[in-house]
Amino acid sequence: MSRELDVVVVGSLNVDLTAGVHRHPRQGETVRATALTTGPGGKGANQAVAAARLGARTALIGRVGADAHGQDLLAALGADGVETARTLRDESAATGTALINVAETGENSIVVAAGANAHVSPDDLAAARPLIDSARVVSVVLEVPVDAVCAAARAARDAGARLALNLSPVVDLPAEVLAAADPLIVNEHEAREVLQRNGVQLPGEEVGYAEALRQVGARSVVVTLGPRGAAVTEPGHAEHVPGAPADAVDTTGAGDAFAATVAWRVGQGDALAEAARWATRVAARSVQQPGAQPSYPKLADVVS
Template structure:
């Protein structure tokens, strides 16, 4: 029996968050709120999101032996994530500087720090973790070589969920393993740069074009409109519940963590996406990244999703 529902191979950052009335333009200075420091990073966020929902989760990542690294480790353990795969080194912990405006929208700049030092050798050394996971989830805030090694080293039959964020061109062997490839609208267009589908304002066309490049399935997140799932059987749009948005930081990570967990539990793609959309919506209704992630019982209070043409 495999020991983990989900192994997340990815980044761990300290989020330095400042609230602003509006995000600055080029060359502009604006005043903001007091600085708040939270545990974050796409890998760490997705691990916490899944564990909080009930998944047996482990994280494979790198942090520094500094105060931010200790903050991240404490947050993972508090959520129930197994941190045996988190490596602590001399390089500084990764940091994300985030501005959040009154509408809850954010802009993020990431200094990778220790995340950039996660190497293929680290992945191979964690072979027992990879052999024990039903699903391996990865993102692109770590080197592509580490992602590719995780693809090669995962257990036979283990599913790969890849969140292509920040967007980068993917090696064919990585693309072919994605089931699904998860992108938001901006990431989809970046990956399709130069493709005719990128000229159309049609998420279904984006998903079909991405699917033609080799992944087994594709999920495009659409913010308040929900998400779209595509595989060889067709395309389906999943609407989201309507919630009062407080902060979108980490909502995509909450979505992806929930999606990976439900796929590990045996849900078909559409069912997993429907669950993940509710989790992502719940995260938007609270401030922060990991602090906003719901537990399973929190989802019961969400309103039903509106039909797609009413959102």
């Protein structure tokens, strides 16, 4: 079957309000911000932009509010070549908002108000079936309702597309959705939570986390390890992929860049470990610039 799109992302769009701080506040403490910026974000939009900048033909299924922030987010996606015909403007909710603190170490803390993202529905997925039917990979994030995630997984299965499931934040999903994940992408904290929820004893090493998650049900698994790279497993192969060197300025959105790159590369036929090697390079480039989408590299930046 001809596939006109490399990656269709089902996920969230947020406006990011980012405060730079010397350090994260302790409980009950107020700290002064060194800077405050506003920019495009949301795990879904981040993945769509990251993939598009690498040259992937990309579309995004999601919702924004009928407000100025929503208009700005759609314009930013369009500027990067992301197809937004099924990124809907919701008259009943504001655009999602993320409140982000970034410390001098580059580490962040994030609070998200879902807004219109909470209204993404199975009906939205049904209306977007032509996009999914034309996709090599459907990449799904968990900042939208679970019933929409389940609908996306079923639509990907019916279309013969590969499902990349970024289980962030961790929620309980039907076994059939987890079983369709190829790959399941989580960071090490999320990996621990999924294993604990499933009553699995935590393994002693990182590749073991990925193997245990595959035993829980996923077809293949990537566990991201920050600067240490990623643990990867698929049938017949398990590997630790080392991280790429980087002086981190801001880690916001690095995981989204990683997941988007994996989705793009497996859709191009790469083995999962090779896709993760690509992804570590892209993520390492992204943490060296402030912000999420503004930090994402183009393909020439990664291969040069």
